[in-house]
Amino acid sequence: MLLEGKAWKFGDNIDTDVIIPARYLSTSDPAELARHCMEDADPGFPGKVRPGDIIVGGRNFGCGSSREHAPLAIKGAGVSCVIARTFARIFYRNAFNIGLPILECPAAVDGIRTGDRVAVDTASGTIRNLTTGEEFAAKPIPPFMQEIINSGGLIAYVRRKLT
Amino acid sequence: MGMTITEKVLARAARRDRVAPGELISARVDVVLGNDITAPLAIREFRKIGVDRVFDPERVILVPDHFVPNKDIQSAEQAKEMRDFAREQGLTNYFEIGRMGIEHCLLPEQGLVGPGDVVIGADSHTCTYGALGAFATGVGSTDLAAAMALGETWFKVPASIKFIYEGELPEWVGGKDLILHTIGDIGVEGALYQAMEFTGPAIENLSMDGRFTMANMAIEAGAKNGIIAPDGRTIEYVRGRAQRPYEIFQSDPDAEYARVITYDVSQIEPQVAFPHSPDNTRPVTEAGQVEIDQVVIGSCTNGRLEDLRLAARVLMRHRVHKNVRLIVIPGTQEIYRRAMDEGLLAVFIRAGGAVSTPTCGPCLGGHMGVLARGERAVATTNRNFVGRMGHPESEVYLANPAVAAASAILGRIAHPNEVT
Ligand code: SF4
Numbered sequence: 001m002l003l004e005g006k007a008w009k010f011g012d013n014i015d016t017d018v019i020i021p022a023r024y025l026s027t028s029d030p031a032e033l034a035r036h037c038m039e040d041a042d043p044g045f046p047g048k049v050r051p052g053d054i055i056v057g058g059r060n061f062g063c064g065s066s067r068e069h070a071p072l073a074i075k076g077a078g079v080s081c082v083i084a085r086t087f088a089r090i091f092y093r094n095a096f097n098i099g100l101p102i103l104e105c106p107a108a109v110d111g112i113r114t115g116d117r118v119a120v121d122t123a124s125g126t127i128r129n130l131t132t133g134e135e136f137a138a139k140p141i142p143p144f145m146q147e148i149i150n151s152g153g154l155i156a157y158v159r160r161k162l163t
Numbered sequence: 164m165g166m167t168i169t170e171k172v173l174a175r176a177a178r179r180d181r182v183a184p185g186e187l188i189s190a191r192v193d194v195v196l197g198n199d200i201t202a203p204l205a206i207r208e209f210r211k212i213g214v215d216r217v218f219d220p221e222r223v224i225l226v227p228d229h230f231v232p233n234k235d236i237q238s239a240e241q242a243k244e245m246r247d248f249a250r251e252q253g254l255t256n257y258f259e260i261g262r263m264g265i266e267h268c269l270l271p272e273q274g275l276v277g278p279g280d281v282v283i284g285a286d287s288h289t290c291t292y293g294a295l296g297a298f299a300t301g302v303g304s305t306d307l308a309a310a311m312a313l314g315e316t317w318f319k320v321p322a323s324i325k326f327i328y329e330g331e332l333p334e335w336v337g338g339k340d341l342i343l344h345t346i347g348d349i350g351v352e353g354a355l356y357q358a359m360e361f362t363g364p365a366i367e368n369l370s371m372d373g374r375f376t377m378a379n380m381a382i383e384a385g386a387k388n389g390i391i392a393p394d395g396r397t398i399e400y401v402r403g404r405a406q407r408p409y410e411i412f413q414s415d416p417d418a419e420y421a422r423v424i425t426y427d428v429s430q431i432e433p434q435v436a437f438p439h440s441p442d443n444t445r446p447v448t449e450a451g452q453v454e455i456d457q458v459v460i461g462s463c464t465n466g467r468l469e470d471l472r473l474a475a476r477v478l479m480r481h482r483v484h485k486n487v488r489l490i491v492i493p494g495t496q497e498i499y500r501r502a503m504d505e506g507l508l509a510v511f512i513r514a515g516g517a518v519s520t521p522t523c524g525p526c527l528g529g530h531m532g533v534l535a536r537g538e539r540a541v542a543t544t545n546r547n548f549v550g551r552m553g554h555p556e557s558e559v560y561l562a563n564p565a566v567a568a569a570s571a572i573l574g575r576i577a578h579p580n581e582v583t
Contacts, residue, residue, distance in 0.1 A: 021550045022529055028203060065546075068201070069204075
């Protein structure tokens with residue numbers, strides 16, 4: 001998958017309450033959730049983000065609750081990919097399960113600023129900062145996760161397994 | 164080479180002789196759990212799989228606890244979606260208001276989880292059951308949906324960190340303080356992707372309620388699971404409750420650990436985690452003058468009977484400070500009833516506190532005590548992220564029930580010794 005968009009950078013330990021506060025969890029509609037995505041970190045974010053844009057986080061991105069509403073809100077906002085130094089593990093699983101590509105790459109996090117244009121090849125893990133011309137190699141996605149992605153997410157994977 | 168308890172539990176569930184950290188395994192699950200926030204999403208995904216029935220109607224457990232009693236129409240619709248599914252599937256373990264509790268207090272109490280189990284729940288604090296010697300971890304709704312259909316899921320076997328707690332616990336120091344101190348030491352990503360194994364004489368002397376508190380907060384250090392090997396206390400707890408046979412595992416003496424960390428608990432004071440991170444801890448005596456508006460005693464971390472007893476001991480013959488709202492929320496209906504029989508609820512009510520039916524409520528800023536801009540709360544809960552209990556500019560300070568009760572009396576963060 002080839003992705004391209006503008007980067008929005010956030011810090012370390014961006015937790016699920018920041019990604020989508022619990023006060024909005026009485027729905028699981030991605031469009032509705034997207035309206036409040038990241039608003040406790042940057043109130044203007046839902047209005048500024050454009051389809052294809054890329055979130056760049058620091059360490060432990062997505063820590064906190066198991067709410068799948070967090071990757072759903074990000075995906076619903078049109079974000080095509082999240083790059084971070086490390087991800088919290090439940091968020092990591094959830095993102096793959098719902099089909100939001102995420103990549104761990106500390107070098108890319110250092111080399112990308114908010115506003116840079118970034119291109120990502122999820123298959124090879126290559127991340128390019130089109131603004132600066134720098135290129136980074138992300139940790140490859142484990143083969144098992146690739147299988148889930150290739151099936152079209154976990155549900156499709158299970159359906160195939162059961163039929 | 165020996166194995167850790169986490170590896171042994173996972174190996175059994177994977178029907179293998181041994182597993183090693185880093186391996187991807189497919190394992191059967193003994194229990195899959197959802198709540199009123201995560202289950203509706205899982206149910207919709209489950210429908211897409213194209214199977215009619217869940218793998219086992221006794222092992223798919225649904226608990227409405229986050230926004231119940233329903234806080235608004237949307238949350239009522241969500242709860243109903245789960246209730247309808249529970250009826251349709253004939254789930255034996257669905258718990259309605261008046262019989263329910265916060266899921267992580269309820270499942271051990273009802274004997275629905277036991278030693279040696281593998282449990283996944285679409286709630287991050289599913290790690291609580293590690294206190295029984297189970298492997299329990301949080302997942303998302305899609306993982307839950309797949310496991311509801313298959314009765315199995317995949318795991319990457321985590322490496323383990325061994326924590327050894329030496330020495331004797333000082334007065335007013337309990338499981339909450341040990342885990343806050345630990346998270347303060349290793350940080351909120353200190354155990355990322357790893358198992359936290361709690362051992363040592365201080366753990367042996369810790370009550371089951373205190374152990375649940377510790378395992379509950381393993382996720383706050385980024386851990387995949389927290390675990391305590393079963394001992395006499397564990398067996399005493401599960402005897403008479405367990406609804407299924409269970410199996411006891413212990414770590415081998417030559418098991419391999421990523422790290423071994425030792426603490427002398429006799430040096431640990433009651434802890435407070437300052438905003439906005441559970442690792443921002445300091446001893447309560449170094450809290451300074453922090454005036455507060457609200458105190459919440461409850462949640463899956465500290466809403467158990469021992470917690471309420473501790474809070475009542477401090478609040479006895481005192482009144483809640485005029486500027487403070489004290490909200491006490493027993494973790495389950497059974498805890499609520501026993502707290503009533505023991506006269507604990509009377510202590511809270513006489514002191515000028517409010518007592519609620521079991522619910523997550525304010526813990527996640529849902530209802531029953533949401534904070535306004537600029538307000539501060541001391542809570543016995545597990546997270547103090549930005550906006551966790553309400554307005555993004557409100558603040559949550561995490562502490563044990565005795566500190567919370569003392570703070571309610573004095574209107575500022577306080578040590579229990581100041582009022583007893
Ligand atoms: S009490 Fe709080 S932490 Fe525990 S399950 Fe409920 S919302 Fe989650």
